[in-house]
Amino acid sequence: MKKFFKFVLAMIISFLPGIFGVMFTPSHSNDVWYNALNNSVFTPDGWVFGFAWTILYALLGIALFLIMNNTKTRLSKTKAYLLFVSQMFLNGLWTYLFFGLHMVGASVLCLIALLGVSFWMMFAFKPISKPASYLVWPYLIWLCFALYLNGTILFLN
Numbered sequence: 009m010k011k012f013f014k015f016v017l018a019m020i021i022s023f024l025p026g027i028f029g030v031m032f033t034p035s036h037s038n039d040v041w042y043n044a045l046n047n048s049v050f051t052p053d054g055w056v057f058g059f060a061w062t063i064l065y066a067l068l069g070i071a072l073f074l075i076m077n078n079t080k081t082r083l084s085k086t087k088a089y090l091l092f093v094s095q096m097f098l099n100g101l102w103t104y105l106f107f108g109l110h111m112v113g114a115s116v117l118c119l120i121a122l123l124g125v126s127f128w129m130m131f132a133f134k135p136i137s138k139p140a141s142y143l144v145w146p147y148l149i150w151l152c153f154a155l156y157l158n159g160t161i162l163f164l165n
Contacts, residue, residue: 015073022069025096026061029103035060041110046164048157053089067143068092071133074140081136088136091129112162119155126151 013104098121106115124146133141 018073019069023098028100032108048160069129071143074137088132
């Protein structure tokens, strides 16, 4: 039962940026600011973002659970936890900067920082749980794609 509650806690924590982001992320069909932007030809439909983020937050939640649940390691998990919380904060901050404040340049810088912290987190996860570090890869790939999309918006507008 204790593992179940750890799993639920890990999932709640991992979905916090998404829950926060919903306050700022408009429906693309009725967002005048976003619809006026020139986007990349590779920008997917709006529903793809919600689907992708749901999967990515779930993978991060599982990764966090694996870190929390690993009792075999003698390594300190403090760094891994701090990096996880830091990337969650930056993830939420990006949404606020981009959709809330329309600060496209600042959101690119935030994404660069988010990528760096997320890579660092992946490396911090590896000695504690290799599967947890592998679960971060899809997130990193998506963040690279998001950086491309965000950078394209900055360049084209």
